[in-house]
Amino acid sequence: MSTSLLLAAAAVRQARTDPTPGAQHNAALARACLERAGKTGRHLLHAVDTAPGRGLLRLVEAGCLPGICAHYAWRKRRIGQWAAQACADGVRQVLILAAGLDGLSQRLLAQTPALRVFEFDRADTLALKRDALRTLGLDDPCLHLCPGELGAVPLARWQRDLPGFVPEQPTLVIAEGVLMYLPLEAAQTLLRQLARALPDARLIATAMDLRPDGAPGFARQRPWVRTWLGRRGEPFRWGAPRQALPGLLGHGGVRLAAIAEPGDPDDPDPAPGEWVFRGDLTHPHHSVPAAPAHARLRAPALP
Numbered sequence: 001m002s003t004s005l006l007l008a009a010a011a012v013r014q015a016r017t018d019p020t021p022g023a024q025h026n027a028a029l030a031r032a033c034l035e036r037a038g039k040t041g042r043h044l045l046h047a048v049d050t051a052p053g054r055g056l057l058r059l060v061e062a063g064c065l066p067g068i069c070a071h072y073a074w075r076k077r078r079i080g081q082w083a084a085q086a087c088a089d090g091v092r093q094v095l096i097l098a099a100g101l102d103g104l105s106q107r108l109l110a111q112t113p114a115l116r117v118f119e120f121d122r123a124d125t126l127a128l129k130r131d132a133l134r135t136l137g138l139d140d141p142c143l144h145l146c147p148g149e150l151g152a153v154p155l156a157r158w159q160r161d162l163p164g165f166v167p168e169q170p171t172l173v174i175a176e177g178v179l180m181y182l183p184l185e186a187a188q189t190l191l192r193q194l195a196r197a198l199p200d201a202r203l204i205a206t207a208m209d210l211r212p213d214g215a216p217g218f219a220r221q222r223p224w225v226r227t228w229l230g231r232r233g234e235p236f237r238w239g240a241p242r243q244a245l246p247g248l249l250g251h252g253g254v255r256l257a258a259i260a261e262p263g264d265p266d267d268p269d270p271a272p273g274e275w276v277f278r279g280d281l282t283h284p285h286h287s288v289p290a291a292p293a294h295a296r297l298r299a300p301a302l303p
């Protein structure tokens, strides 16, 4: 079972109690993807759609990472608001790295029809999504699904393969729930390549915090979550405490502008441990403050 299927199941579950259009549209796409995801997808859907199944899911969540589904919704609310604002401010194209089965592109395209959106993820994930979008009548010509492996191909090459992508246009790059799966150096290199290639680009992304034991992860995550993620081939490879984040991101050419406040009294993060932030990608010759010499050393890699 991949993390993108878990997020899709969380989206369907969230929509049961969240009547907002964003949650409902996300759930419709997530459901269509799960229906196409073989036995695992069908089992997840069955669990979400039945009372005993939902009871079981609550138990599993409590035994693995209490509040994680509500955290995903919290993170998506913030990313959705920031992305909508960026589009209202004049962004012309959006590049979503590791978009998974999420429906943010459809919401942004509905809001800004002149926008072009490029989703990047692994081929099997995007094949599932393409089929679901077609069935739902949401296969918009302004949305391009671009299969590939982050870190495997130099940025300049896959950028050439994005049909209609214009590096000079005001661009929003979104990297939600993915940078922590890449080795820190690879994440910084990817961000630096983007900063060099895109003269006018903003970034919205997430990164893990460090737990009291020094490992990257959520504060309330049980020990077996780490083992499970490792077995899935998606371990959290790095994380950073809040004060180290500007330096680590600065090393990737990112000027940090804001971090979503986990302790927001009106809408606190239900499962803290993942930073949601926005900033600008800044060309190395421009004025990103130099990262402290220790910046690359502060975030431990998982064994």
Ligand SMILES: C[S@@+](CC[C@H](N)C(=O)[O-])C[C@H]1O[C@@H](n2cnc3c(N)ncnc32)[C@H](O)[C@@H]1O
Pocket (backbone or CB within 6 Å): 003, 004, 007, 097, 098, 099, 100, 101, 102, 120, 121, 122, 125, 148, 149, 150, 151, 175, 176, 177, 178, 181
């Ligand atoms: C936790 S999901 C997040 C999906 C989506 N961004 C969201 O937050 O709803 C992680 C996604 O990253 C993708 N992914 C992980 N490592 C990747 C890599 N090296 N190249 C491309 N995609 C990757 C997976 O296929 C998956 O869709």
